[in-house]
Amino acid sequence: MGNTFGKLFRVTTFGESHGGVVGVIIDGCPPCLEISEIDIQKDLNRRRPGQSKITTTRNETDQCEIVSGIFNGLTLGTPITILVHNKDFFTQDYDELSDKFRPSHADWTYETKYKIRNWQGGGRSSARETIGRVAAGAIAKKVLEQFNKVEIISYVKQVNYLEAIINPDKITFEQVENNLIRCPDPKIANQMISLIEDTKKNNDSIGGVIECVVRNSPKGLGEPVFDKLEADLAKAVMSLPASKGFEIGSGFRGTLMTGSQHNDEFYIDKIGNVRTKTNNSGGIQGGISNGENIIIRTAFKPIATIGLKQKTVTSGNLEVFLTSKGRHDPCVLPRAVPMVDAMVALVLCDHLLRWQAQCKVLN
Amino acid sequence: MGNTFGKLFRVTTFGESHGGVVGVIIDGCPPCLEISEIDIQKDLNRRRPGQSKITTTRNETDQCEIVSGIFNGLTLGTPITILVHNKDFFTQDYDELSDKFRPSHADWTYETKYKIRNWQGGGRSSARETIGRVAAGAIAKKVLEQFNKVEIISYVKQVNYLEAIINPDKITFEQVENNLIRCPDPKIANQMISLIEDTKKNNDSIGGVIECVVRNSPKGLGEPVFDKLEADLAKAVMSLPASKGFEIGSGFRGTLMTGSQHNDEFYIDKIGNVRTKTNNSGGIQGGISNGENIIIRTAFKPIATIGLKQKTVTSGNLEVFLTSKGRHDPCVLPRAVPMVDAMVALVLCDHLLRWQAQCKVLN
Amino acid sequence: MGNTFGKLFRVTTFGESHGGVVGVIIDGCPPCLEISEIDIQKDLNRRRPGQSKITTTRNETDQCEIVSGIFNGLTLGTPITILVHNKDFFTQDYDELSDKFRPSHADWTYETKYKIRNWQGGGRSSARETIGRVAAGAIAKKVLEQFNKVEIISYVKQVNYLEAIINPDKITFEQVENNLIRCPDPKIANQMISLIEDTKKNNDSIGGVIECVVRNSPKGLGEPVFDKLEADLAKAVMSLPASKGFEIGSGFRGTLMTGSQHNDEFYIDKIGNVRTKTNNSGGIQGGISNGENIIIRTAFKPIATIGLKQKTVTSGNLEVFLTSKGRHDPCVLPRAVPMVDAMVALVLCDHLLRWQAQCKVLN
Amino acid sequence: MGNTFGKLFRVTTFGESHGGVVGVIIDGCPPCLEISEIDIQKDLNRRRPGQSKITTTRNETDQCEIVSGIFNGLTLGTPITILVHNKDFFTQDYDELSDKFRPSHADWTYETKYKIRNWQGGGRSSARETIGRVAAGAIAKKVLEQFNKVEIISYVKQVNYLEAIINPDKITFEQVENNLIRCPDPKIANQMISLIEDTKKNNDSIGGVIECVVRNSPKGLGEPVFDKLEADLAKAVMSLPASKGFEIGSGFRGTLMTGSQHNDEFYIDKIGNVRTKTNNSGGIQGGISNGENIIIRTAFKPIATIGLKQKTVTSGNLEVFLTSKGRHDPCVLPRAVPMVDAMVALVLCDHLLRWQAQCKVLN
Structure with a gap:
């Protein structure tokens, strides 16, 4: 269980890291949409290992086949x-x-739950599973683009103590792709890259924060009560490996404001649309998108697999030392950027179909 | 859509703030469990409006009927x-x-999505909807308690700039209930109450953070990939009114650590159990509970409805001023504590049944 | 579990026969649809006990409250x-x-499964549960009527050995409602009524067949593979109390034909529409509605509760005799007619929303 | 949508007849169950085309790969x-x-619904899709066998006017597999084979009925109200290609009995178990299995694709003649036997997990 995401645009991933194949099934996609392996490969290439000197050296081309x-x-x-x-x-x-x-990895909990696990490369808990998400996300993005030219752009906002200054309303996809770390603040990006290189040399790992902005967001997506759009976005990104926190709009910082400071004043813009002056809401009010840019942030911990010697236990309940030899990323962030893109696209596409079903059938 | 939560322990809430009734249906509850209205009323009383000088003056006894x-x-x-x-x-x-x-309220998005809304007291978007969640949560807690004496304790960790010092491993329910704000740090609690009273006088509102600890957590709850336990917890609390952020374990702070600092070293305790020295994971690794205390934090913004004059627009697209007259809470936190308890209980109970289904049927 | 029906137009029923209340929640209904208690009561009155001399004498007015x-x-x-x-x-x-x-009733299986049951009036297994279905069906029918003037008409086709001759393409709702048994063949209807009265005198029960026709069926409803429209219709009516068989179109009789006899030849009608000459398919091909009339039949057994002395066992595993005293229907058919209507409406409405979601979002 | 079956033991099939691949994903399977490709291949071989002179000559070995x-x-x-x-x-x-x-095929409805279809070999509507069901069913059967030595045996009961006499309580799997038509009444089986051969020569097709018996059925499977076991079984087999009718226990014949004739009298057997004297209920009462043999029948129409010249229309709305050249089965029944086995296994396995979840968690 737990390998399917979405209610109408339904995505099921499968496969282990070192099994023969990983992949995805997408059920519920609208018909007659143009899709080719090129569309999907573009995003997979952004996710693939071995893409640069700051990612794992496992070198998979991750060629997809529909x-x-x-x-x-x-x-x-x-x-x-x-x-x-x-x-x-x-x-x-x-x-x-x-x-x-491995300490803080899925190894022990899988073994405890299932009494069995594929311990090669993390098996099902490996980040290779996200190939299926990214492939499905590429299709979701096409649906959203065709519907309303929706743009979803994620980027690295913070690596350890280094935080970039970025204007989510203006940033372009090209700026994000402009450097290895996918941070569209060139100066900080260079510092981030250096920090990751140092970490790699130390056989350690570091984490950070990815921010995602959705522009041209359709209005009316999200449902009252449990399936609020921010709730489904939170679930989506918190299901990514190594994620530890989620924020929408003002997030934790918003707890330091008063209501009168936080409220996003409505006004009528020049072409007669209702807009908000500020966007502390992050594009969602009452669980439903209001057409302003959706802005979320996801915290990723330093990944668990490191080359340093650590204390741990064995399946026979002995205390031992472990020094991981498998190849791994010193920092998950540059490769997590397309994962966040994909998860956000899956949520929006699913809610687009849901909105279409309930709110358009009698209109 | 969107009014049902859970896969096996399924909860559906219904009702508008100023309609005749609000309530909940729970489908999938194990049979032969002792349940009375008293069990449920206890939790509803912690949620009800009018319970103290720092909550709304709307005075509902919220008497439940099964x-x-x-x-x-x-x-x-x-x-x-x-x-x-x-x-x-x-x-x-x-x-x-x-x-x-109302700025930053659900009013405008509901109207935009559905072309209709019950504008009395917020209708379906009112926090009165959470009555159903709290009632269902009371039953989920009984299942969990009977299964493994699971304890779920939420409390106010922060109100605006005031942050309490609390040891989640030791805190008791009684300490939480010991003051109006439900913060088990008595000194800070008093300051929080004063701050809320001041805010109320100013016709404004403030937010904060609720922390929740789960003790005696069963091992093995949560599923690989999309239904990771932290993902479902994130969705659960991010579906509460006014929530803007979520953290598990080290959360956003964890992004400042290295892997060697963050990893929770395993050891064998005196009675032969595998345990972790630290708990940066927050009780969940690879999406599956490891038996350590589960610790999450939820950020709540200052609520949108305030008594101050604000700029807004009308359904006829005019810019106007609004001064809300309805009774409302200056700070949602003390009443949100039982809501967080309930949502966490619903997630755990649902995953307990899922674990039982898959992992115990052939054992 | 098992108390919710539908994927997008979601219906959850609740309540026991002799508990305080029975009812239903409908989630996912399109907004801005005119609905009143009168719409719903009309159908509930067709289902209610005590409506005529051939139904149970339990006299419930079944007044609904939204x-x-x-x-x-x-x-x-x-x-x-x-x-x-x-x-x-x-x-x-x-x-x-x-x-x-009671032999052949739900009593023993409920007790065996749950180790508890509400034995008053059948508890949850009572036909009173279908109140919720009929109420929800009334709303589904309104959606369908507004969408495409869809007409759903069920009627009694057979009572025990008495079979009516009815043209489903022509029959009217008024003709169905013209007699107590809801069989629009007046001559056979009278014989059916007499047979039921005789059966009642004998403290016994009898069964029969209900046919349902859907006219102005939208094209394109139903999904490939598991959620074929006939599969969901089968599930829908086979979930009604006392149902033992289901047919679509030619049904079991179709097994006696060759392919060349059974195939429904396509032609172009006067206004340029593709139509079929015959309708052995019953309005569904490949699991998807083709716009021809949908025709299904459901077999209902004689109900289990009878006033005759029967051998049975006790919860203490003793063999005893039982003579039921509770009031019950000698023949479920006249009251099952609105239940079949409702279930068919729920399936079509759900699939209408599903079609709208997938096939109209990019058109 | 519609390509997933089951709530906990979840099966998703994919692939088109003439695409590169067909297959299935099973999510929710209990861990540590022994499964090999041999287990699955055994059932696929019973389903594969080209297995005998009375099936299609398309010769696929249908080798599976996990x-x-x-x-x-x-x-x-x-x-x-x-x-x-x-x-x-x-x-x-x-x-x-x-x-x-093709008349009565899925061609026209797919085209009408999706505005596109893979017209090669029926694309998604091809019976090749059932490969995934049969493969998944092989695994479900292993779970059931391990749980309670559950036996699921389907066989051909009727081909056109030829009806076999079979005792479902005694029949063996070997007897079913003893002849090409999978009818364990050898005399009638030969007549059936001759009739199919004649039909093949005539370029026509014929249908019939498959009966399925479940022995050692666990008690307590099935849920009240919508997910009654017979409702889910009906949906399961009515989702198979060419099915037109479903019966459980007495089925349509049961409508000719009185309640006193139909009711299955309870008694205590020699080892103290509650049993029923007759089994008109077909092993299910009130939607829940009672431990008696589950007996269902499914009607299959003559398949639509025939070699005879037929009238039809084109996508350009012209009336034309069509003589199908593709290879096809003259009678779907022998190959449908393992499909019915599989669908029944999927329903039972899913309900087994559901029962385990709700009814065993606190026991």
Whole structure:
């Protein structure tokens, strides 16, 4: 259970890190949408390991193959299946992990829950699982773009103590892609890269914050009560590996304001639209998008797998030392950027279909 | 849509603030569990308006009535329906709101989405909806308690700039209930109460942070990938009115640590159990509970409805001024404490049933 | 679990026969639809006990009350809750049933599954549960009528050995309502009524078949593979009490035809529409409605509760005799007609929303 | 949408007849269950085309490959993915079908709904989709067998006018597999085979009825109200291609009995168990299994694709003649037997997990 996301635009991922294949099925995609492997590969390339000197050296090309749901370049309205074959893996790197649990990793909880796990490369808990999310997100983004030219742009806002200054209303995708760390503040970006390189040398890892802005957000997405748009966004990004925190709009900082400071005053703009002067709400009010930019932030911890010697235990309940040999990222952030993009796209696309169902059927 | 929460322990709330009734249906509750209206009323009393000088003066006793699913004091395994009748409401307070949208409230987005809304007391977007959640949570807590003596204790951690020092491993429910603000740090609690009283005098509102600890957490709850336990907890609390941020364990602070600092070292305790030395993970690793205390924090903004004059617009697209007359809370936190308790209980209870289904059927 | 039906137009029923209340919540209804208690009561009156000499003498007026989701006579898009209070019940009629299981009733399986049951009037397994379905169906029918003037007409096709001759393409609702048994073949209807009266005198019960026709069916409803429209219709009516069989179009009779006889030849009608000459498909091909009339039949067994002396067992595992004293219907069919109407309406309305979501969002 | 079945044991199929691959994902399978490709292949071989002279001559070996979810021969508790590559297909056979709609096939409704379809071999509506169901069913059967030695045996009960006499309580799997038509009444089986051969020569098709018996059925499966076990079984088999009717226990024949004839008298057997003398209920009472054999029947129409010349229309709305050239089955029944087995196994396995969740968590 737990491998499916979304109510109408339904995404199911599958596959283990060192199994033969990872992939995704998307059910509920609107028919007659143009989709090609190129659309998907673009995003997978942003996620793939081995893309730069600040990511893991595992070198997967992550070539995707669409094996169902497309006919003559168009979606059929039936399940779209996308496969990526695992290629560059050394299971011998993981022999020690068959028995020793990495601290703060999924190893021990999987073993405790299921009494079995694929300990090669993290198995199902590996970030390779997110290939399916990113592939599905590429399709969701196409639906959103076609519907309303919706733009979803994530970027690295903070790495450890280094915080960038970025204007989410103005930033472009090209600016994000302009450097290895995907931080559109060039000066801070360079410092971030240096910090990650140093961390890598130390066999350690560091974390940070990714911010995501949604522009041209449709109005009216999100549902009262449990399926508020921010609730589903929170779930979406908190399901990514290594995420520890979520904020929308003013977030935790908003707790330091009074209501009169925090409230986003309404006004009528020049073309007669209702707008808000400020956007502490982060584009969502009462759980429903108001058409302003949606802005969220996700905190990622330093990843658990490090090359330093650590104390841990074995499956036989012995206390031992462990020094991980598997290749891993010193900082998950640059590769997590397309993951956040994808998860936000999946939530919006699903809610777009839900809105269409309930609010347009009799209009 | 969006009014149901949970996969197996399924909770559906209904009702508008100034409609006749609010309530909840719980489907999937284990049979033969002892439940009485007293169990539920205890939690509803902690949530009800008018409970103290720092909450809204709307005075509802919120007496609950169980109208289905219980027989001779025991659950039948069929849907449990709980009703609370609305009593103390003045619809005339809201006449102005039929036309003017409160800034940062759900008014405008509901109107935009549905082309209709019950503008009396916020209708469905009112915090009265959470009565159903708290009632359902009381039952979920009984299931969890009976299963493993699970304890769920939420408390106010921060009000605006005032932050309490609290040890989540030691705190008691009685300490939480010891003062009006539900902050088990008595000195800071008094300052918080004064600050809220001042805010109330100013016709303004303030926010803060609620922390929740789960003790005796069962191991193995949560599912890989999308339904990670922290993802479902995030969704749960981010669906509460006025919430703007969520953290688990180290949260945003964890982004400032290195992996070697952040990782929770495993050891074997005196009775042979695998434990962790630190708990930066917040009781969840790889999306699955590890038996350590689960610790989450939720940020609540200052609530939108304030007595101060604000600029806004009308349904006829005119810019106007609005001074809200309805009774409201100057600070949502003391009443949000039982709401957080309830949402956490709903998530854990649902995942307990899911774990039982998949992992125990062949054992 | 199991008390919710539908994916987008979601209906949850609750309540026991002799509890305080039975009712329903409808989540996902389109907003701004005119709904009043009168719309719903009309259908409830067709279902209510005590409506004629051939139904049970339990005399419930089944007055419904809408307690949420409607504002100024229009749906809000939020959950609609409808309650009906149980009034005319004698729990003493059921004292014997606390211990003795009625043969072929739900008594024993409920007890075995849950180790508890409300044995008064069948508790949750009582046909009173269908009040919620009929109330929800009344709203679904309004959605369908507004969308495409969809007409759903069920009627009694067969009672025991008596089978009526009815043209589903022509029959009117008025003809159905023209007699107590709801069979629009007046001559056979009278024979059916006599047969039921005789059965009642004998303290026995009889069954039969209800046919349902959907006219002005929208094209394109139903989904490939598991959620074929006929599959969801089958589930819908097979979830009604006492149903034992389901057919669509040619049904079991179709197994006696060859493909060349069974296939429905396509042609172009005078106004240029694609139509079929015959309708062995029953309005659905490949799981998707083709715009022809949808025709289904449901078999209902004779109901289990009879006034004759029967052998059975007790909860203490003794073999005993039982003569039921509770009031019951000699034949479920006249009251099951509005239940079938309702279930068909729920399926179509749900699939209408699903079609709208997937197939109209980018058109 | 509509490509997923089950609530806890969740099965999603994907793939088109003449696309590269068809397959299935199973999410929610209990961990540590022994599964190999051999287990699955056994059932796929019973379903595969080209297996005998009375099936289609399309010759697919349908070799399955498990690409995720299994480690060292055991299930991991994470999604199991099974792929089958399509091999023996001639797309040229279908050129004519790109434009002409086969009568009573899914061609026209797919085109009408989605404005696009893969017209090669029926695309998604092809019976090749059922490969995924049969593969998943093989796993479900293993769970059920391990839980309670549950046996699920389907067989051909009727082909056109030829009806076999079979005792569902005694029949063995070997007897079913003893002849090409899978009818364990050898004399009638031969007549059925002859009739199908004649039909094949005539380029026509015929239908019939499959009966399925479940022995050692666990008690307590099925849920009150909408998810009654027979309702879910009805949906399951009515989602199979070409099915037109469903019966449980006495079925349509039961409408000719009185309650006193139909009721299944309870008694205590020699080892103290509550049993029923007769089994008109078909093993389910009040929607919940009672431990007696579950017996259902499914009617299959003659399949739509025939080699005879038929009138139809084109996508350009012209009336034309069509003579199908694609290879197809003269009678779907022998290959539908493992499909019914699989669907019944999926329903029971899902309900087993549901029962485990709700009824065992506090026991």
